[in-house]
Amino acid sequence: MAKLFRTAIMGPPGSGKGTISKRIAQNFGLQYLSSGHFLREGIAANTDAGVLVKGYVERSMLVPDHLMSRLMLPRLEQLTGHSWLLDGFPRTIAQAKALNDICQMDLVISLNIPFETLRERGRDDVTGEPLIQHADDRPEALQARLRHYKDVAKPVMNLYKSQGILYQFSGTDTDRIWPYISSLLSTKIPTQPLDTCQPSAQA
Numbered sequence: 441m442a443k444l445f446r447t448a449i450m451g452p453p454g455s456g457k458g459t460i461s462k463r464i465a466q467n468f469g470l471q472y473l474s475s476g477h478f479l480r481e482g483i484a485a486n487t488d489a490g491v492l493v494k495g496y497v498e499r500s501m502l503v504p505d506h507l508m509s510r511l512m513l514p515r516l517e518q519l520t521g522h523s524w525l526l527d528g529f530p531r532t533i534a535q536a537k538a539l540n541d542i543c544q545m546d547l548v549i550s551l552n553i554p555f556e557t558l559r560e561r562g563r564d565d566v567t568g569e570p571l572i573q574h575a576d577d578r579p580e581a582l583q584a585r586l587r588h589y590k591d592v593a594k595p596v597m598n599l600y601k602s603q604g605i606l607y608q609f610s611g612t613d614t615d616r617i618w619p620y621i622s623s624l625l626s627t628k629i630p631t632q633p634l635d636t637c638q639p640s641a642q643a
Contacts, residue, residue: 445547450531455553457551545603551617
């Protein structure tokens with residue numbers, strides 16, 4: 441059996457994570473796991489976690505770390521025999537540490553997209569809804585969301601950087617960034633049979 445490969449993609453709202461994630465899944469055979477999909481699925485199924493999540497979503501509040509982990513980690517534990525790509529999880533250092541307790545990540549992709557490009561795209565990568573609901577607060581509200589993302593994401597990126605598995609890509613056009621990501625994954629995803637043990641990544 442080939443060595444399993446576990447990766448995640450990070451980026452601010454509107455960064456094109458969903459588009460790139462789908463290309464990775466299609467081209468490299470990874471199972472695409474979107475936190476937004478799991479949130480909606482949990483709510484629709486009326487699970488205990490889903491009921492709690494719904495309360496936060498309806499009030500436009502961020503879902504707490506413990507609840508996101510409670511929703512995501514059991515699903516990942518069911519996929520122990522699969523290679524996958526996570527989109528939207530982990531978003532915080534607490535989520536990253538919880539994920540680290542159940543599996544060793546192989547690679548994390550971080551998208552660094554300029555503010556002007558994000559403003560032009562203007563849609564949330566999880567819900568698909570406009571990032572800004574009112575035209576008069578568009579720049580301020582988007583900048584606030586980006587500041588929040590950077591503040592929360594920085595410790596997560598530092599963790600994965602310390603493990604030697606963080607790769608950052610900058611640009612304004614998904615089609616221009618994609619060849620670099622594809623080239624990286626072509627060198628990282630194992631093609632020959634290897635031991636299924638997951639050694640700790642070294643810088």
